[in-house]
Amino acid sequence: MRIVMFYHSIISDWNHGNAHFLRGIVTELLGRGHQVEVYEPKEGWSLTNLLREQGEIAIRQFRRMYPLLDSKQYVAERLNLDQIFEGADLVIVHEWNDHEVVRKIGEHRKRNGYYHLLFHDTHHRSVTDYDSMNAYDLSGYDGVLAYGTKIRDIYLKSGWTKRGWVWHEAADIQVFQPHSPMDYAGDVVWIGNWGDDERSEEICEFFVEPVKRLKLKGMVYGVRYPEKALKLLEKAGIEYGGWLPNFDVPKVFNRYRLTMHIPRRPYASALPGIPTIRPFEALACGIPLISAPWSDCDRLFTAGEDLLYAEDGFHMERQMKAVLDQPLKTEQMVNHGLKTIRERHTCSHRVDELLRICTELGMDTSLPRNRKIGGKG
Template structure:
């Protein structure tokens, strides 16, 4: 099929998890024989931080504004078998209306931030999605599963809300033979609602274990954070270095945003990427996580500082890392997600063809 995707960014992974999610998914989708056009709004922040400009699995094009999107790419949107609009796309409500006006194929919203999106909608913040445009999408593809899917259909009128979790490119994320550098690592952009958890589960353990090595990699952390001396800071770790980063970590930490903890069933892409590298994971706790990984045999669930200190003081957890890797390779690779996406789009197209046509 011919697929058009309008996403936040494919070209730059700086400060967002969308790029790696789209790269893995679309690479695997193209491998199934499909043709993909990715339309990205040309914004200065990502333009100055691009680490992928010529992907071999899709055509990547930048547009300046809505007028150019309509005039230059309206025909491609109209003729596509399916069009997907992602969360956090600039002027996302207007983009969604344009897509719904022009597209003759299946239309879908891919929400890589579902709990954040719902919290914004409840506040009346329609930055990139509004209640009015949700029913116009044939599919609502959600980063979050569980009860949230029913909520999207009942409360917001989505014709079909389906879970499409993030995934991992197993070719890019795998164990590497590198020297161990850190006892506990964390990879993630600064977020105010994640910082208290990072404080409890990494910074305080670092203070209590001055002989151990820790690292926090990611941009936008405020200058006034009091980093313990044994916590290394890396401003940006590009995707090409992620596998080496995780492989150099005895354990890695998964920290979840508050809105996602409240909704549950919202695995971060970093969770699958770290597991694919067979790195043992220590995670905060939220509903649905135990359905993705078996606690204590595939992942360590930590409710506070003591649990992290105990894990770091314990025996080698290599077997746990390998068990998590096996789980991800069996259920959560980009190949699995691409097959799910294909099935969702084909089912939506079939359902649309069965609807009676209004004379």
């Protein structure tokens, strides 16, 4: 197939977790012989912040890691959709796009029925910013890919779409895989952004305080940490490493004895069944994982066999101690988690799911024909 994707960014993962999944999906599609083009807004928020903080070296690192991946930057007012969609079979538009861009693409689809059009939601705004999501005009779209059953059901119940499919994120196991054993740099690492009011309290309860009480050697990577957060980490004896390219995460996981997942509050309280992408990536790397509470109602993992859960900060402390003190049991859990990812939750599995959805829509999912697609926005 010839596939066009409108996303916030494939180049930058600065406070932009969707880039992780997008890179894996595009890599998988290209590897199967499909043609894919990704469009992202010129001077998008994530890329602008990455360049401001890290400079051009971050872009060069991305290109070395993903030589086959790239994007075409567009200015919304200058989009030539006739040229961009020429010969397209499938167009996917992510929900981080501007409302007007989403509307324009939908109107183009109404006038030109030769391709199918899907909207992709990987965020919590359907419950935290309902009015904004309600303002999207999806009348020209064939349906919605939602990364959780709860979000899909919100779209259907709200009348935003007539068709919706659950399309969870997953691990790109070409990048996220266990590395050869090496000396540990510390006991526990957490990789995540501060999250403002969405999980600042949870970071303290489930990470900072247990590490402090157990006197463990801890490390944090992420962005948007205010001065008060940095002082909190310093007081607890936890190092802060700043931004970490996502493709370097497996090497970091390999140097620590455990990690944890701390979901943002909307996922823990209002959107059950959505772990976001970090647990998939951690389990794929073979590092023991302990998670703060979230409801796995979509049955992605098996508690106690793939990962451990902690009900509160003191329970997290006990779970950390158990992982560190019981290496054989921990190894069994790691192996089970790795098996679960490889059997159910890779980007290859998600591409299979996407192609089944395309078939359901009546599409021909065979490899590209000799038609040209593209153009600059």
